[in-house]
Amino acid sequence: MHTTSRRTFLALTGLSALAVAGCGTASGSGVRNTRTLRYQGSAGAVSPAELAAALGHLEDLELKWVGNTISGPQDIQSAASGQTDFGGAFNGAVVKLAAGKAPIKAVVSYYGADKHAFNGFYVTEDSPIRSPRDLLGKKVGMNTLGAHHEAMLDIYLKNHGLSRAESGRVERIVVPPVNTEQSLRRGQIEVGVLGGILRDKALETGGLRKLFSDYDLRGAFSAGSYVFTKRFIEQNPETVGIFVTGVGKALDWSRTTPRDEVVAKLTEIVGKRGRNESAEPLKYWRSYGVSAPGGRIAAQELTVWNDWLSDRGDIKAGQVDVDQLYTNEFNAAATKGR
Structure with a gap:
């Protein structure tokens, strides 16, 4: 759902410290236990938070849509700077x-990878690429660099014994997701990353073969989290508890309810909110990809990226205390552990 939203990962997060440093009141509305939560949405999509509201799991909380986000990093930066009350990202x-140094805390998972919701690395059916070593010197098209897809490629190569130097010989090319299939079929790239609707439509056409996927590499895992600022949590613990628990219940509902019923509900939500958008993409919805009960966050879902970013030199080792970056404290739908 948010594959394209990670496009500005490096650029926006690189600016985030400056944005937050100038904002001493990154606390949302500042009202103790506010009943209104400002947020950004996505055209033609229904987030777990929006689903939770429609199912009545947010009790008397109101979600106030302030526009659509251009990316996950932009969404959580907006929350960190107080322009919205919560945001979600990879x-x-x-x-x-x-x-x-953004004062944020992850409180619940909201999307991930499973057997239905995954990003695959595809080649043409007649491609000679069959193994990791065959990728040396080849072009791999992905939505952005320095984010989820490049991390999966690095992990795939490392797991199969390729050195850092050898991994560097695999050329990573930024290709807009809507152009990936065409670029792959035309031979402009040898491997293309496809997910969601774009993957399903490409496979319907035929002629492509999966090399590997993020689900193949790591099994089912949560890939993104909703965050609030620490100050907002301190001022509005009851609100955060209702929100987090409601999102967790909505995720569980989407996983245990027949797909046709979920798609019908999502389509109904889009039809009622009047944002001049198409509900057509929802016909291809299969899963939010969050398998953990109640959207519970596991430390590994953050440490894997912390380690990868450290290995790349994007952040310093020990710069982020993952144990302080997330909490399951407010999630009554997932009460075990932290």
Whole structure:
């Protein structure tokens, strides 16, 4: 759902420290236990938070839409600077923003990878590429550099014994997701990363073969989290508890309810909110990809990106204390542990 939203990962998170440094009141509305939460949405999509509201799991909380986000990093930066009350992004972006001293805390997972919701690395059916070593000197098209797809490629190569120097010989090319299939079929790239609707439509056409996917590499895992500022949490603990628990319940509902019923509900939500958008993409919805009960956050879902960013030199080792970056404290739908 948010594959394209990670496009500005490096640029925006690099600026995040400056944005936050100039904002001493990154606390949302400042009202103790506010009943209104400002947020950004996405055209033609329904987030777990929006689903939670429609299912009545947010009790008397009101979600106030202030516009659509251009990326996950921009979304959580808006929350950190007080322009919105919460935001969601790829966990690597959450780690990077925290490294820039943003006073944020991840409170619940909201998207991930499973057998239905995954990003695959595809080649043409007749491609000679069959193994990791075959990728040396080849072009791999992905939505952005320094984020989820490049991390998965690095992990794939490392897991199969390729050195850092050898990994560097695999050329990573930025290709807009809507152009990836065409670029792959035309031979402009040898490997293309496809997910969601774009993946399903490309596979319907035929002629492509999966080399590997993020789900193949790591199994089911949560990939992104909703965050609030620490100050907002301190001032509005009851509100945060209702929100986090409600999102967790909505995720559980989406996972245990027949797909047709979920798609019908999502389509109904888009139809009622009047944002001049198409509900057509929802026909391809299969899963939010969050398998953890109640959207519970596991430390590993943040440490894997913390380690990867450290290895790349994007952040310093020990710069981010992952244990302080997330909490399951407010999630009554996932009460075990932290």
